[in-house]
Amino acid sequence: MSKFALKLYITGKTSKSERAINNLKNICDEELGGQYEMKVIDVLERPQLAEDEKILATPTLIKELPPPLRRIIGDLSDKEKVLLGLDLQPYIKPPQKKGGE
Amino acid sequence: MVNVDTLTDKIPTGIEGFEHITYGGLTTGKTSLVVGTSGTGKTMFAMEVLSKGVTIFNRPVVFVTLEEPSDDIKNNALKMGWDLDRYVTDKMLKVIDASPDPVPLEKTGDYDLSGLLTQIAHSVKEIKAEVVIMDSIGSLFYQFRDVGLIRREIFRIVATLKDLGVTTILTAERTQEYGPVSKHGVEEFITDNVIILRNVLEEEKCRRTIQILKMRGALHSKGEFPFTMSRTGIHIIPLSAAELKQTSSNIRVSSGNNDLDEMTGGGFFRDAIVLVSGPTGSGKTLMSATFTGAACENKEKVLLLAYEESREQLLRNAMSWGENFQNYENEELMKIICVYPEAMGLEDHLLMIRTEIEKFKPDRLVIDSVSALERIATVKNFREFVIGLTSFVKEENICSLLTSTTPRLSGGDSVTEQHISTITDIIILLRYVEINGVLRRGISVIKMRGSQHDKQIREFSIDTGGLHIAEPFKNIQNIVLGIPSQSAPSESEQLGEMFKK
Numbered sequence: 001m002s003k004f005a006l007k008l009y010i011t012g013k014t015s016k017s018e019r020a021i022n023n024l025k026n027i028c029d030e031e032l033g034g035q036y037e038m039k040v041i042d043v044l045e046r047p048q049l050a051e052d053e054k055i056l057a058t059p060t061l062i063k064e065l066p067p068p069l070r071r072i073i074g075d076l077s078d079k080e081k082v083l084l085g086l087d088l089q090p091y092i093k094p095p096q097k098k099g100g101e
Numbered sequence: 102m103v104n105v106d107t108l109t110d111k112i113p114t115g116i117e118g119f120e121h122i123t124y125g126g127l128t129t130g131k132t133s134l135v136v137g138t139s140g141t142g143k144t145m146f147a148m149e150v151l152s153k154g155v156t157i158f159n160r161p162v163v164f165v166t167l168e169e170p171s172d173d174i175k176n177n178a179l180k181m182g183w184d185l186d187r188y189v190t191d192k193m194l195k196v197i198d199a200s201p202d203p204v205p206l207e208k209t210g211d212y213d214l215s216g217l218l219t220q221i222a223h224s225v226k227e228i229k230a231e232v233v234i235m236d237s238i239g240s241l242f243y244q245f246r247d248v249g250l251i252r253r254e255i256f257r258i259v260a261t262l263k264d265l266g267v268t269t270i271l272t273a274e275r276t277q278e279y280g281p282v283s284k285h286g287v288e289e290f291i292t293d294n295v296i297i298l299r300n301v302l303e304e305e306k307c308r309r310t311i312q313i314l315k316m317r318g319a320l321h322s323k324g325e326f327p328f329t330m331s332r333t334g335i336h337i338i339p340l341s342a343a344e345l346k347q348t349s350s351n352i353r354v355s356s357g358n359n360d361l362d363e364m365t366g367g368g369f370f371r372d373a374i375v376l377v378s379g380p381t382g383s384g385k386t387l388m389s390a391t392f393t394g395a396a397c398e399n400k401e402k403v404l405l406l407a408y409e410e411s412r413e414q415l416l417r418n419a420m421s422w423g424e425n426f427q428n429y430e431n432e433e434l435m436k437i438i439c440v441y442p443e444a445m446g447l448e449d450h451l452l453m454i455r456t457e458i459e460k461f462k463p464d465r466l467v468i469d470s471v472s473a474l475e476r477i478a479t480v481k482n483f484r485e486f487v488i489g490l491t492s493f494v495k496e497e498n499i500c501s502l503l504t505s506t507t508p509r510l511s512g513g514d515s516v517t518e519q520h521i522s523t524i525t526d527i528i529i530l531l532r533y534v535e536i537n538g539v540l541r542r543g544i545s546v547i548k549m550r551g552s553q554h555d556k557q558i559r560e561f562s563i564d565t566g567g568l569h570i571a572e573p574f575k576n577i578q579n580i581v582l583g584i585p586s587q588s589a590p591s592e593s594e595q596l597g598e599m600f601k602k
Contacts, residue, residue, distance in 0.1 A: 011215030019211070043216050047223035055216035056199050057245065069204050077210035085207035 004028070004036035004086070005065035011058040012044050016075050020059035023076035031088055061085075111319065112160070112231070112268055115153025116146070118337030122322040123313060127294065131317070132259050132269040134291045136283045137298030142309065142330055143272040146298065147236045148174075149334045150270060152183035154232055155193045162188075163195045163221060163230040163267075167240040171198040181334065195224040201244050214241075214254040218261060225265055233262055237272040242285050256290050282314065293317045299325065303479050306446045311337055327485060329448035336452050338489050354465075354500055356388075357395030360570035361529075364546050364555040369527060372498045373550070374491055376521060378505045379531030383542060384563055385504040386410070387422055388529070389467045391567055392502050394424040397434040401464035404457060407439045408473035415439065422567045436461050447478045447486040455493055466494055470504040471521070491524045526550040534560070534577060534585045543574060 008024055010017035021040060028036045043050035043058060053062065063070040063086055072085040111125035120126050127133050127150075137143050147164075154160040164185075166174050174196070175185045188194035197220050221233060235258075241251050255271075262269045271291060273283040278299050282288040288295055295314040300307055310325035328337040353368035356375075362368045369375055375392075377385050393403045405426075407415050415437060419426045429435035438457065445453070458466070475483055494501045503521070510533060522528060528548040534541045545558040557573035577585050 009216060011213075011219055016211055016213070023210075043219045047219050050216050050220050051197065051223075054198060054202060055220070056241075057212045057214055058216040059212060060216065070207070071202065071204050072207040072209055074208050074210035074212045081207055081209040085209065 003065065004032055004063065006036060006038045007053075007062045007064060008038065008040045009050065009053065009055045009058055009060045009062070010040060010042055012042065017042075017059060019075040019077065020061075023079070023082070024061065027076065027079055027082055031083060063087075112154075113158060114150045115157050116149050116335050116337065118326070118328070119311075119335075122311070122326055122337060123316065124320050124322075127268055127270070128316060128319050129268055130263065130266050131293035132263065132271065132291050133294035133296060134283070134288055135270060135272045135296045135298065136275050136288070137272075138275055138278060138300065141298040141300045142328075142335060143274075143298060144169075144174075144177075144236050145330055145335060146296075147234045147270060147272055148178055148181070148183065150232070151194070151234055152178065152181070152185075152188075153334075155188045155191075156183075159193075160232060161193050161195075161228045161230045163197065163224045163228070163233045165197040165199055165217075165221060165233065165235040167199045167235060167244075168201075168237055170200045171196045181332065192228050195228050195230065197221060197224060201240065206244070213250070214258065218254075218258050221258065222261060222265065225262070225267055230267060232268045232270065234270045235272070237274060238287060239274040239284060248285060252285065252287065252290070255287060259291055303482065306477060308446060308478075308482060309448065327448045327482070329446070329452050331449075331452060336448075338448060338451060338485070350498070354401075355395045355399070357391030357393075358388075358568050358570070360559075360561075361388075361544075361568070364544075364559070364570065365527065365549055366552040366554045369500055370551065371500050372495060373500055373526040374494065374521075374524060375500075375502045375527040375529065376505060376525040377502060377529045377531065378507060380507045380510045380533060383531040383533065384544075384561070384568060385506070385531060386418065386469055387563055387568055388531075389469045389502055389504055390419045390422055390424050390426075392465070393419075393426070393429075393435065393467055396465045396500075397429040397432075400434065402433075402461065403429070403435045403465045403467060404461055404463035405435065405437045405467045405469070406454065407437065407469050408442050409470055410439065412437055412439045421565065422563075423565065436463070442474045442477045447474065447482055450474065451486055451489050451493075454490060458494070458497060458499065463499060466499045466501040468501070468503045470506050472505040487521045488524065491521065522548075532558075534574060536574075536577065536585070536587070544570060 008020060010020060024038065028038060041049055043055060057073040059073065059075055061072040061076060070085050070087065072082060076082050110129035111123065111127060112129050113120050113126040135143050135146055151162045151164055154162050178185050185194060185196065189196065199217055224230065225233060238255055242248060245251055259269060273287055275281065275283050278301050282295060294316045297312045297314050299310045309328050311328050312325045313321040326337050328335055350371040352371040354371050355368045356362055356365065377388050379385050393405060396403045416426050426435060426437065430437065474486065478486065527546065527550065530545045530547055532543045534543045542561050543558045544561045546554045559570050559573050561568060561570045576588050578588050579585055
């Protein structure tokens with residue numbers, strides 16, 4: 001498995017930011033087996049980086065490696081969608097399943 | 102004492118006419134929403150406020166582009182002569198590119214637009230911006246598809262900018278020219294100022310208008326004002342705001358014809374607007390030619406706008422009356438512009454006339470004929486044009502001769518007469534008079550502001566020497582009404598005639 005390069009943009013130490021950081025850590029530990037590099041960037045401290053990366057919404061997770069580039073916004077609480085966004089599909093849903101979980 | 106000017110601070114936008122209809126510009130530190138359907142000029146409006154703000158008023162601006170990538174914005178601005186890159190180097194402009202990203206977005210829970218807000222706030226502090234422009238906020242709704250959240254976030258951005266003391270301009274789309282103010286209901290919370298731009302198809306012509314729907318706590322002109330867009334930006338034509346403040350002159354200029362000068366009590370006043378009304382072929386063009394000739398002989402400059410004839414026709418016809426327009430043009434005493442009324446909208450005609458007047462600086466203006474322009478616009482639109490034109494030439498102190506073709510051979514009022522007769526200073530009527538089966542021409546000065554004038558209807562004739570005015574018609578009634586009838590000569594006249602023989 002190739003190594004993941006992830007950047008998480010947050011705005012200040014809000015509960016939303018904390019949630020996103022924790023969710024991401026959990027997903028990475030469980031699914032990537034430590035094969036990742038993760039950077040957390042607070043746009044309040046580094047507004048120039050937000051400009052360069054065109055960060056409008058926070059939290060924003062950017063998967064730089066492996067390609068393709070992916071952007072995921074939100075506090076990453078929907079694990080299934082995060083994995084989809086990272087191009088990781090650890091399990092396949094039964095196709096006939098409909099409605100809520 | 103309540104002084105409106107001190108109640109609300111306003112910043113000028115630099116858009117021609119905008120300060121006039123808003124009594125000074127946009128309210129400082131407030132939020133203005135500019136709405137319009139697609140293609141109404143919202144981005145143009147935003148770009149002009151940006152560029153004029155930087156170049157004329159030395160006002161740093163943060164521009165957030167939410168729809169077009171910043172490179173496209175810069176290229177488009179360059180076509181208008183606005184060099185955004187230079188403003189950026191001069192630290193007068195910061196462009197935040199928040200246009201939609203081709204990389205797909207996956208949403209995984211709670212988020213907000215703090216990233217954008219931080220970028221804007223940071224940029225405002227960085228260049229000490231006084232104005233923030235966001236074009237257009239509708240794009241945020243497409244990018245994130247979460248209407249409630251985006252509305253909340255726009256509100257938060259607006260509130261933050263207000264705290265920073267900057268003046269904010271937001272643009273937004275609407276779906277109908279006359280209907281809900283904006284598509285996403287943003288006007289409900291951006292409550293300071295709402296400006297509506299329209300582009301309505303009327304009589305097969307697009308007519309652009311701007312309306313200040315509201316300007317909280319500040320005076321502004323109400324209603325729609327026509328505007329036009331050119332290579333130099335937006336030009337608003339503030340018609341109902343035109344003031345009657347023109348000075349008046351006692352100096353007279355010649356009409357080019359001694360008899361007519363006599364009829365008007367010594368010639369036209371130098372700042373007068375003269376309307377020559379008559380049916381086709383009655384001598385209107387001749388009268389404008391003699392008027393032009395007299396001015397040029399006097400070394401005054403004349404701008405002639407012809408809407409009915411081509412340049413060659415005009416030169417030939419003038420030559421047949423002994424006026425050599427070509428010579429006058431060579432001496433730069435005269436400028437002839439021939440254009441079809443249908444070539445452009447009335448606003449563009451007005452703008453063109455104004456630009457030509459500013460460039461050529463004529464002493465006299467001839468429009469032959471103003472009634473030709475009636476056919477390309479609605480009555481309301483035409484009236485606005487005429488008022489806009491006449492108030493402008495009055496301000497510039499240009500003696501103007503406008504001709505108007507009456508709809509019927511016998512005379513009658515055209516739209517032109519109905520709308521401009523009150524604005525004109527002199528009205529000259531030309532009419533056909535049928536006497537014993539022969540058509541003769543009659544001329545009469547029916548109005549002459551500030552001066553005595555001949556009230557009789559005189560006969561006139563046209564030959565190679567031009568216009569000749571003869572004796573008044575006798576014993577003919579209702580010429581002006583177009584139904585001349587012979588009346589019996591009075592007793593004294595009859596007696597006089599008897600003894601002559």
